[in-house]
Amino acid sequence: MTKRTLRALLLSAPLLLASCSWRDSVVVYLTSDARGWTLRSPEDEGPAPAGFPVLKKVIENEERPFLLFHAGPWLSGPPESLPQRAKAAAECMAGMPYAAAGLLGEDLDLDPARVERALKDSPLPLLGSNLYLKSGKRLPFAGRSVTSAVGGTSLGLAVLTAPQPDKLVWPKYGVRYKFEKETYEVELALKEMSAAGAGIKAVLLEIGEGDGAMEFLKYFLGHFNGRVNLALVKSPAVTKRFTYKGTLVVPVLDGLNRVELRLSPKGGLADASHGTIRLDAEKHGSDPAVEAMLDSHRSGAQATLDRVIGTLPYPLEPGNSGPSTAGAWAAACLKRWARGDAAIFDPADMRAPLPRGEVKLGDLYRALPGENSVVFVKIRGQELLEFLRDSAGRRLSYAGVSYDAASGAGEADGQPIQPGRLYRVAIPDSMVSETEYTILSTAMEFSNSRHPVRDTLRWCLGHRQPARPAMAGMEF
Structure with a gap:
């Protein structure tokens, strides 16, 4: 190797490193499965998860512009202590820059009237894009999409539940809700995102248990042919990032997910990387104000369960x-x-x-x-x-x-x-x-x-x- 070549490589190294750090990027954090973060269920065993106090410290140290979403469930637990859990979770989320929370997983086992009463004073936007009451009416307390500004762009998000992925018939019914066709609801959500000026159009999709999860995902993404830029997927079938029909697919795993989005010159999505962060209080620290707030709610909920x-x-x-x-x-x-x-x-x-x-x-x-x-x-x-x-x-x-x-x-x-x-x-x-x-x-x-x-x-x-x-x- 000549001296001139070596000199050129040394001069270009900082540029290569800078490109790897994606200076023109934004971050999306997703918390998933927050059971026990506010109040533990009676059947829970082992040490309590670190949860919101440690999360507060993690996002305070984030250097990139970011959005924070919750990917459910976060309300699951005894219905009798739902008001305390919902209030504690809402206060935690209001104290952090959460852009929205999805109604997913075990949250959908709760009676809708109970959920609405528990969340009536919460400023946090809730999303359930294809969720309907069994009467056929849309949920009065959950929207179809939300669009939020971040860095040099804005991101629109719809949240969907796809139960029974092996059955391509609609509507589908759960214990509490009716689930309308996912592609139909996302078409309506995409119109809302376009009207709000979203540079990146994303869906958070939870696919139910059963055979055919990957086949359903391909059917779903194939319908949009790249008009959905980013699919954040909760499913055992999706464990790594990939691209399909022009859509970047990223897994959403339990805990704290960090998804870095590399932006195009026009503010669109060029690429994405994914990782999880362990909420370790010894490593990241724990916010004492959040801990004190949670303790005040936990005492009331425990008194209810001890009755x-x-x-x-x-x-x-x-x-x-x-x-x-x-x-x-x-x-x-x-x-x-x-x-x-x-x-x-x-x-x-x-x-x-x-x-x-x-x-x-x-x-x-x-x-x-x-x-x-x-x-x-x-x-x-x-x-x-x-x-x-x-x-x-x-x-x-x-x-x-x-x-x-x-x-x-x-x-x-x-x-x-x-x-x-x-x-x-x-x-x-x-x-x-x-x-x-x-x-x-x-x-x-x-x-x-x-x-x-x-x-x-x-x-x-x-x-x-x-x-x-x-x-x-x-x-x-």
Whole structure:
């Protein structure tokens, strides 16, 4: 190598390093899965995550212009402490430069009315681009897109949930919401972004579990053919950055994601890099003001979860096989509350036992974390007998009805089930969404009470009901 060549390389080295640092770039931070960042759920174990106090220190040290978004979930946890969690999270996000938060993941298990009440005073924009109430109305507390200025450009963002990626039919339905077609909603969001002057048009897309996630993503991106510049994707199928049909695809992983966007001369998107940052208090520090604010909310929420709601003379165990004391008691509770002829309960819905003696609200949430509600079913005796026959051997708990598989005979309230009579049966709506249970396919009529199963069990605990044995050897 000649001296002239070596000199040229040495002179060009700073320029090469400068190009690698992307001086004409902006940063997008995404926090994902903030469960436990404000208030921990009763079933959470291990050390609490560092969360917002450390995040505050990380973004204070960022040298590039940046935007900060939350990629959900952030509201999940006991509904009874939702107001405290939502207020704490909203205050944390208001104290940091969050541009918006998406309603994603377990946030969608919560009742929309509860969420709206909890967030009514929050200034933080919420996004749920393809989320609708089951009535068909758009959510009054969530928008379709937001456009925010950053550095020498502006970024528009839409947030979408794509459940059941293997089924290209719409609308799709969850427990609480209706999901409209993703491409249709993004077309509307792109018009909003264009009107707001967005230089970069992005989507945050959470793809549900199941086969076909990557095939769905390619279908989705192929529809836009590069009109969506950046796709931030929450899915196990996407673990590294790639480009497809003119769209840069970047994974969104749990924790804090840092996405650096290299800008074109006109403020568009030229390239992107992705990494995650571990929220380590020893490395980054922790903001004491944020810690103090969270502590003030946590004390109120913990007092709510420590409230005694009833007593039991012995523990109720869901068990893993055989008869379930918790399942039999819960079925008897549903029957009494619904004032029906019978009730059916799946012990698998209960994740932990209820303790002997005083039962706290946190105990009940730990045992039944799901957001199921009670469904009223009217069914003829003949179809009820067929359901009991088909369910023989399955681990279900019954109250008010029984079935003898050997003789094929069923009883309701101690009397033979009459084939032509209508029976009123209460079930949790978890049995509605499970294809293995066919009771609704033969029902004459059914309606969702919208009353949570957990609240029903809480009522029974407070009233020491059911008052008669739900299983042999059980006394109340």
